[in-house]
Amino acid sequence: MKEKLRIIGGNRLEGEVMVSGGKNAAVAIIPAALLADSPSVIENVPDINDVHVLIEMLRYLGAEVEFNDNVLRIDPRQVDKYDPPYELASRMRASYYFAPVLLGIFKRAEVPLPGGCDLGARPIDQTIKGMETLGATVDTKGGVLVTSAEELTGGDIFLEMPSVGATVNSMLTAVSASGATSIHNAAKEPHIVDLANFLSAMGASVKGAGTDVIRIRGGRHLHGTNYTVVPDQIETGTLMIAAAATGGDVVITGAIPTHMEALSAKLLEMGVHITTEDDRIRVRSNQNFRPVNVKTQGYPGFPTDLQQPLTALLTVANGTSIVTETIFESRFRYLDELRKMGANARVIETTAIITGVEGLVGSRVSATDLRASAALVIAALMADGVTEISGIGHLMRGYERFDQKLRSLGAMIEHLRLED
């Protein structure tokens, strides 16, 4: 079956919308739940395809899992396998978070190398270095991360860049290692802090998450816990940009405004009105956007995951914007699709030069990755006429009921399921 989104542009978004739980937090917390000796109940888990793949992996490994109304119950007591299958692991990036978890439980793990969005090379050398520093042997020949360790011992891990994946994997190894581990140059994203909070709730000693150095005292007995996943920073940002793009007036609820400061600063610079109160962010715009320059960085800098959605908005700004992508080498491919809609965009190495046009026109376009699909939805909401977006499997992987949420705000958006 082919799935498409059909969007008629030009409708102003208005009303209130609730943000879902964080994808990148949930996908780290879910494997971590296996480290406990009793069940965990995790609330606010987004109902997205990446979570469904993780649930299949949990069941394959022997866990008992129930998932209803965004509440995930994981009973890890019968887990008896350490080798999730390729067909599941290759479908998403976070599958390799099972490697340190299963290593901690079984002293051995065999996890096929991860998939996820194709954003250019996504090496895992820092994950390997972190695990080796704590005493594991790691081999990736044949496309499978095979790791084993008779004993894991705490140590100092120095990451060469603040990688989210390497920070998660180092944390998940360190909780099973005896003694103290320090992860230097750690990633500081909200999902790192959320994983640390979850591990602490399970009985682990984790300090400093959200700063450059995370300190973990490992080897403690971990128990199941009740936990609520942090709101999704990137979904919040995508909704903020969508509201601005349509000249709308939208209140996003259940959000954490401090996580949004880098984006809010850029939107304010563009002339968008933003007000915040507790967990609510109100976004209003008159569709008169000043151009801005943006450079992606790790948190608290401007997130690479919002580079694509914001660039869609810049295609209609009054002038030229310069967008520099410093995290991933191929995160500009969606610009080919935006050009079909009339955008004026040039790419020179890691920089995109976007010269605003009067307006975009509806077209047939194809999403190349998760945040590219969000960018195309935003472009389509602004465009004159009908846009059909194919390749929306990417969108389903990472945004919960995104089309429904936009429809509730007044967007003309239909999810088409067509026979081949």
Ligand code: EPU
């Ligand atoms: N890097 C290395 N070696 C490593 C690890 C990373 O060279 O061992 C480099 C990467 O090539 C990249 C940079 O370091 O240039 C940052 O990569 P990072 O490891 O931080 O990214 P990731 O863990 O693969 C996560 C998110 C991505 C998000 C990035 C950056 C998850 C499951 N994925 O990926 O999310 O873009 O951090 O914030 O948490 C998305 O949600 O659309 C998405 C792609």
